[in-house]
Amino acid sequence: MGVLYHIGQYFLLMVRVFKKPEKNSIYWRQLILEIEKLGINSIAIVAVISVFMGGIITLQLTYNMASPLMPNYIIGLGNRDTLILEFSSTVLSLMLAGKVGSNIASELGSMRITEQIDSMEIMGVNSASYLILPKILAVVFISPILFIISVFCGLVGGLITGPLSGAVTIATYTTGITTLFVPFYVYFSIIKTFVFGFLIASVPSYMGYFVQGGALEVGRASTGAVVNTSILILFFDLVLTQLLFK
Amino acid sequence: MIEIKNLSKSFEGREVLKEVSSLFEKGKTNLIIGQSGSGKTVLLKSIVGLFDIDAGEILFDGRNTRLMDFKEQKLLRQEIGMVFQNGALFDSLTVEENVRFPMDMFTTMTLKEKKMRIDFCLDRVNIKESNHLYPSEISGGMRKRVAIARAIALNPKYLFCDEPNSGLDPVTSILIDALIKEITSEFDITTIINTHDMNSVMEIGDNILYIYEGQKCWEGTSSQIFNTRNKKLNAFVFASPFSKKFREIKQMEDDE
Numbered sequence: 001m002g003v004l005y006h007i008g009q010y011f012l013l014m015v016r017v018f019k020k021p022e023k024n025s026i027y028w029r030q031l032i033l034e035i036e037k038l039g040i041n042s043i044a045i046v047a048v049i050s051v052f053m054g055g056i057i058t059l060q061l062t063y064n065m066a067s068p069l070m071p072n073y074i075i076g077l078g079n080r081d082t083l084i085l086e087f088s089s090t091v092l093s094l095m096l097a098g099k100v101g102s103n104i105a106s107e108l109g110s111m112r113i114t115e116q117i118d119s120m121e122i123m124g125v126n127s128a129s130y131l132i133l134p135k136i137l138a139v140v141f142i143s144p145i146l147f148i149i150s151v152f153c154g155l156v157g158g159l160i161t162g163p164l165s166g167a168v169t170i171a172t173y174t175t176g177i178t179t180l181f182v183p184f185y186v187y188f189s190i191i192k193t194f195v196f197g198f199l200i201a202s203v204p205s206y207m208g209y210f211v212q213g214g215a216l217e218v219g220r221a222s223t224g225a226v227v228n229t230s231i232l233i234l235f236f237d238l239v240l241t242q243l244l245f246k
Numbered sequence: 247m248i249e250i251k252n253l254s255k256s257f258e259g260r261e262v263l264k265e266v267s268s269l270f271e272k273g274k275t276n277l278i279i280g281q282s283g284s285g286k287t288v289l290l291k292s293i294v295g296l297f298d299i300d301a302g303e304i305l306f307d308g309r310n311t312r313l314m315d316f317k318e319q320k321l322l323r324q325e326i327g328m329v330f331q332n333g334a335l336f337d338s339l340t341v342e343e344n345v346r347f348p349m350d351m352f353t354t355m356t357l358k359e360k361k362m363r364i365d366f367c368l369d370r371v372n373i374k375e376s377n378h379l380y381p382s383e384i385s386g387g388m389r390k391r392v393a394i395a396r397a398i399a400l401n402p403k404y405l406f407c408d409e410p411n412s413g414l415d416p417v418t419s420i421l422i423d424a425l426i427k428e429i430t431s432e433f434d435i436t437t438i439i440n441t442h443d444m445n446s447v448m449e450i451g452d453n454i455l456y457i458y459e460g461q462k463c464w465e466g467t468s469s470q471i472f473n474t475r476n477k478k479l480n481a482f483v484f485a486s487p488f489s490k491k492f493r494e495i496k497q498m499e500d501d502e
Contacts, residue, residue, distance in 0.1 A: 111337075119334040121295075122294055122296065123326075
């Protein structure tokens with residue numbers, strides 16, 4: 001019953017969120033601000049994590065797939081496909097659910113308990129649309145860009161770590177990342193990032209928007225937002241993989 | 247003028263407002279008083295439309311809110327200004343941007359016109375040289391005044407204040423009261439203030455509605471409140487030693 005109630009509330013909120021904005025220029029300005037706050041400010045952490053993960057994946061492939069039957073370029077190829085198919089789309093989205101999701105839930109929750117949302121409603125502003133729509137659009141827009149940055153940084157991480165550890169030469173690694181490239185993997189992951197981006201912004205928005213109580217409840221909403229978004233990301237990863245690879 | 251008729255509201259089966267009726271006149275400061283938990287805030291938020299009422303009617307100059315469609319309700323809300331207990335200023339916006347917000351959303355004013363209106367509103371509440379400060383950088387009293395400036399930015403017909411004096415020192419409280427009173431008569435608006443500050447009752451209460459356990463218990467003026475025989479109201483009004491002393495002095499003056 002509780003789950004059904006929340007699903008219903010979530011969809012009703014989304015109906016309000018996607019209503020026609022009061023003034024496009026104001027929403028446009030908000031969108032730019034949110035892209036900067038939620039997206040641009042995440043680039044550095046995405047890049048750092050991706051470089052390390054690219055390096056780690058390269059080392060793991062080297063140590064676990066070492067076989068005279070396997071060509072060495074498989075390390076670059078494996079790193080590339082792991083990054084494209086799962087790490088830079090799913091794992092990165094899980095990380096963003098923590099960073100961006102908790103930020104959104106706590107911001108909206110604080111606005112709710114300090115009556116800022118009420119004050120917007122009294123003015124006649126569609127607070128759900130004004131506060132949430134730019135966040136959703138910003139994260140959906142920035143997620144594929146972060147995905148591309150992550151893949152690039154991960155490949156660079158492998159390029160640095162592979163030759164440095166002596167596992168693979170630069171030439172072999174480069175051959176690996178350019179061999180047997182399947183463009184569909186990229187399309188598939190970009191579709192996933194759109195879906196995950198929507199979840200990363202909308203689920204925490206729902207959790208934060210309906211907070212009741214005080215600081216404790218805002219904290220709970222923030223934690224709940226991260227947990228629920230993460231579960232939904234993994235669930236939709238499963239569904240999308242099944243649907244798109246069938 | 248705002249009229250409420252038999253207004254009832256309950257939360258999860260608990261009746262918070264029970265058939266409350268009253269008339270809040272234009273150009274007057276109408277006060278809703280009562281103990282904490284008596285239903286004052288629920289009444290105020292029901293009138294402004296933040297809570298859906300279970301029964302009764304709310305009429306804004308004869309316009310029944312229950313018969314309004316979404317568009318009409320939205321237009322009505324643009325005629326309402328509200329000052330919340332803690333100001334409810336937007337943290338991410340400066341003082342100037344807070345006052346400009348309703349203008350940005352609902353008017354086609356030019357930047358110059360908006361600037362003039364912002365200056366007028368901030369000047370009216372005696373806020374000077376703080377336009378570029380954020381709410382976290384100004385005092386509680388200033389925050390309330392900025393909230394009043396934002397509330398009057400669109401020339402509202404109706405002004406609602408939820409405990410505008412809470413958390414303020416007595417001197418600042420008097421200033422805020424005087425400001426609300428002046429604005430009410432200056433712009434001829436219908437003002438409803440939710441308070442349990444007896445100083446406000448004495449100073450600015452043109453019409454006072456006393457709510458007790460969700461019901462209308464008494465209604466009258468600030469001069470009548472000190473001579474009433476309503477026991478529940480007397481227990482509330484003369485709860486503090488200061489007000490008891492005030493009553494004794496007043497009675498002595500009356501006897502003389």
